[in-house]
Amino acid sequence: MNKYRTHNCSELRKKNSSQDIILSGWINKKRDHGNLLFIDLRDNYGITQCIIDKSNSSFKELEKIQLESVIKINGKVVERSEETINLELQTGEVEVNIDSFEVLGTCKELPMPVFTDQEYAEEIRLKYRFLDLRRKKIHDNIILRSKVISFIRNEMFQLGFLEFQTPILTSSSPEGARDFLVPSRLNPGKFYALPQAPQQFKQLIMVSGFDKYFQIAPCFRDEDARADRSPGEFYQLDLEMSFVEQEDIFEVVEKLIVNVFKKFSLKKLMHAKFPKISYEESMLKYGSDKPDLRNPLLISDLTNIFSREDVTFEIFKKLVKSGSKVRCIVTKNTKDKPRSFFDNIDKWAKDQGASGLAYFTIEKDKQISAKGPVGKFFSSAALEEIMKITGANDGDSVFLACGKINEVEKITSQARDKIANDLDLIDKNIFAFCWIVDYPMFEKDEITNKIKFSHNPFSMPQGNIKDINFDEPLNIKAYQYDIVCNGIELSSGAIRNHIPELMYKLFSIAGYEKTQVDEKFSGMINALSYGAPPHGGIAPGIDRIVMLLANEKNIREVTMFPMNQNAQDLMMNAPSNVNEEQLKELGLAIKIKK
RNA sequence: GGGGGUGUAGCUCAGUUGGUUAGAGCGAUCGCCUGUCACGCGAUAGGUCGAGGGUUCGAGUCCCUUCACUCCCGCCA
Numbered sequence: 174m175n176k177y178r179t180h181n182c183s184e185l186r187k188k189n190s191s192q193d194i195i196l197s198g199w200i201n202k203k204r205d206h207g208n209l210l211f212i213d214l215r216d217n218y219g220i221t222q223c224i225i226d227k228s229n230s231s232f233k234e235l236e237k238i239q240l241e242s243v244i245k246i247n248g249k250v251v252e253r254s255e256e257t258i259n260l261e262l263q264t265g266e267v268e269v270n271i272d273s274f275e276v277l278g279t280c281k282e283l284p285m286p287v288f289t290d291q292e293y294a295e296e297i298r299l300k301y302r303f304l305d306l307r308r309k310k311i312h313d314n315i316i317l318r319s320k321v322i323s324f325i326r327n328e329m330f331q332l333g334f335l336e337f338q339t340p341i342l343t344s345s346s347p348e349g350a351r352d353f354l355v356p357s358r359l360n361p362g363k364f365y366a367l368p369q370a371p372q373q374f375k376q377l378i379m380v381s382g383f384d385k386y387f388q389i390a391p392c393f394r395d396e397d398a399r400a401d402r403s404p405g406e407f408y409q410l411d412l413e414m415s416f417v418e419q420e421d422i423f424e425v426v427e428k429l430i431v432n433v434f435k436k437f438s439l440k441k442l443m444h445a446k447f448p449k450i451s452y453e454e455s456m457l458k459y460g461s462d463k464p465d466l467r468n469p470l471l472i473s474d475l476t477n478i479f480s481r482e483d484v485t486f487e488i489f490k491k492l493v494k495s496g497s498k499v500r501c502i503v504t505k506n507t508k509d510k511p512r513s514f515f516d517n518i519d520k521w522a523k524d525q526g527a528s529g530l531a532y533f534t535i536e537k538d539k540q541i542s543a544k545g546p547v548g549k550f551f552s553s554a555a556l557e558e559i560m561k562i563t564g565a566n567d568g569d570s571v572f573l574a575c576g577k578i579n580e581v582e583k584i585t586s587q588a589r590d591k592i593a594n595d596l597d598l599i600d601k602n603i604f605a606f607c608w609i610v611d612y613p614m615f616e617k618d619e620i621t622n623k624i625k626f627s628h629n630p631f632s633m634p635q636g637n638i639k640d641i642n643f644d645e646p647l648n649i650k651a652y653q654y655d656i657v658c659n660g661i662e663l664s665s666g667a668i669r670n671h672i673p674e675l676m677y678k679l680f681s682i683a684g685y686e687k688t689q690v691d692e693k694f695s696g697m698i699n700a701l702s703y704g705a706p707p708h709g710g711i712a713p714g715i716d717r718i719v720m721l722l723a724n725e726k727n728i729r730e731v732t733m734f735p736m737n738q739n740a741q742d743l744m745m746n747a748p749s750n751v752n753e754e755q756l757k758e759l760g761l762a763i764k765i766k767k
Numbered sequence: 768g769g770g771g772g773u774g775u776a777g778c779u780c781a782g783u784u785g786g787u788u789a790g791a792g793c794g795a796u797c798g799c800c801u802g803u804c805a806c807g808c809g810a811u812a813g814g815u816c817g818a819g820g821g822u823u824c825g826a827g828u829c830c831c832u833u834c835a836c837u838c839c840c841g842c843c844a
Contacts, residue, residue, distance in 0.1 A: 286794065
């Protein structure tokens with residue numbers, strides 16, 4: 174028999190009555206009646222109420238033990254009387270009469286309470302993460318994470334995938350995020366990089382003939398944090414398949430995602446089959462390549478309206494003439510909303526750094542007219558045209574933004590969220606998935622005006638390779654795709670370019686010489702010239718999937734030991750200084766800019 | 768790198784127009800209490816009001832600087 178326990182803290186039931194048992198756990202709560210003491214004993218599995226009174230010689234001693242100390246209890250299970258049953262506990266029909274106890278681990282005065290629903294500052298939570306993790310909600314989130322990952326593993330094995338590990342110490346690559354670097358002792362002055370993703374390795378696995386690979390892969394990117402983005406490291410379900418087309422990947426991943434979300438959440442899926450939206454359409458209708466499809470508001474383009482004679486909104490007309498775009502959002506039946514509703518949105522837009530959102534409300538008397546600050550600039554014929562384009566009716570309002578295309582896309586995208594939240598249009602009990610497809614292979618860098626890869630440089634361009642017009646690279650689309658759920662980018666993938674000549678060609682468009690490609694991607698470009706199968710894959714973000722399933726807005730709520738926003742681990746004190754000896758061995762000197 | 772929010776007891780927070788000795792709940796310590804499950808009652812301890820500077824007869828409160836945490840922009844193929 175185990176010396177610490179015969180049962181865990183959620184096991185005991187009526188049928189155990191009058192058994193002598195041993196429990197071990199943390200003191201969750203004490204209720205001290207002076208001559209009678211209740212102790213809620215907690216472990217990973219649950220809570221059991223234990224009881225002792227002054228007739229027991231260890232009563233006084235137990236009374237004084239701190240909450241969150243770990244104790245072992247020898248006692249007898251007894252049925253509770255009818256009126257003292259606690260239905261909120263799984264073990265609530267019984268309790269344990271304590272015979273004797275032993276302290277296994279004492280607890281100092283707590284820096285923060287453990288048994289409470291109260292929220293408290295993240296700084297202290299992270300510093301005492303081991304206490305924070307005892308609290309029910311986050312404890313359950315972490316257990317959920319474990320279950321989701323093991324479920325995914327099983328599904329992947331059943332689908333015929335093999336799990337492989339890939340190196341953590343690898344080489345730095347151009348393109349993409351900032352690398353974390355690790356100095357090499359044996360090769361002074363040289364550095365390893367932590368992988369931003371096992372991208373090249375998984376392609377090499379395909380070249381090696383393994384056909385279907387997956388890994389719950391740690392990925393490292395030295396970029397600034399967001400609520401849904403850990404600084405430093407995160408996990409992807411990295412997968413790759415040989416001899417596949419885009420649709421084959423979609424089928425596998427969509428099935429997997431649907432199974433995971435159905436198993437671990439009660440929320441409904443908005444679409445049984447994920448809709449496919451082209452990048453271009455998404456940017457137009459949602460202003461973003463990660464649209465929240467729960468949000469019914471759509472964006473329309475009204476640029477052409479502003480070249481009409483009967484529209485006299487001169488500020489916009491002038492901007493349109495010099496190449497600006499006008500986009501709008503229509504809100505249904507908002508004619509009776511108070512002025513403050515509209516002005517708040519305009520003010521909010523200005524706070525976001527935009528020049529504001531003009532608005533009017535469509536009214537119909539004998540003919541169509543527009544009310545509101547800029548309503549007078551539109552003739553009824555122009556308004557009818559706007560109604561045709563946007564599907565607006567009388568009683569609806571139109572919010573307008575004008576500016577360079579990127580600016581307009583950004584502000585209308587944010588305004589979609591803002592207005593939908595203000596009007597409470599988003600159903601929180603739904604998961605709305607979609608595929609974003611047909612990404613452009615290249616884009617123009619705003620600042621340098623140079624052509625660069627818009628996503629993954631290893632993606633396969635669309636169309637027949639002989640027919641691709643490389644002279645207009647901005648028109649080349651790629652077999653590149655994302656999964657988006659509720660406005661969160663869940664994964665990104667592509668059919669890969671496995672043809673070395675084509676790879677050189679594309680890299681040359683992005684300004685890389687052949688020799689540079691050979692040097693930077695030596696492992697892969699070399700491998701592709703020894704018989705590479707057509708292949709493709711995708712990498713859903715594990716942390717974000719669990720975040721959605723746990724209904725959390727912050728990724729740290731589903732991460733066991735997260736770093737803070739400045740990429741510091743407050744519990745382990747990382748990053749930290751190293752001593753001279755270590756630096757010397759690596760041939761490094763510290764030069765801190767002030 | 769830039770913008771917003773927050774910072775008062777171990778924890779969560781209140782603190783009026785700038786005015787006496789900065790308060791409450793939880794926690795801690797001590798005492799009372801034999802059926803609680805957020806047990807109850809009483810008492811005690813606990814404060815660099817994030818830090819520095821300024822205005823003022825007087826600053827938790829007003830001004831300037833700065834630090835920490837957080838949210839957002841940039842960034843994240």
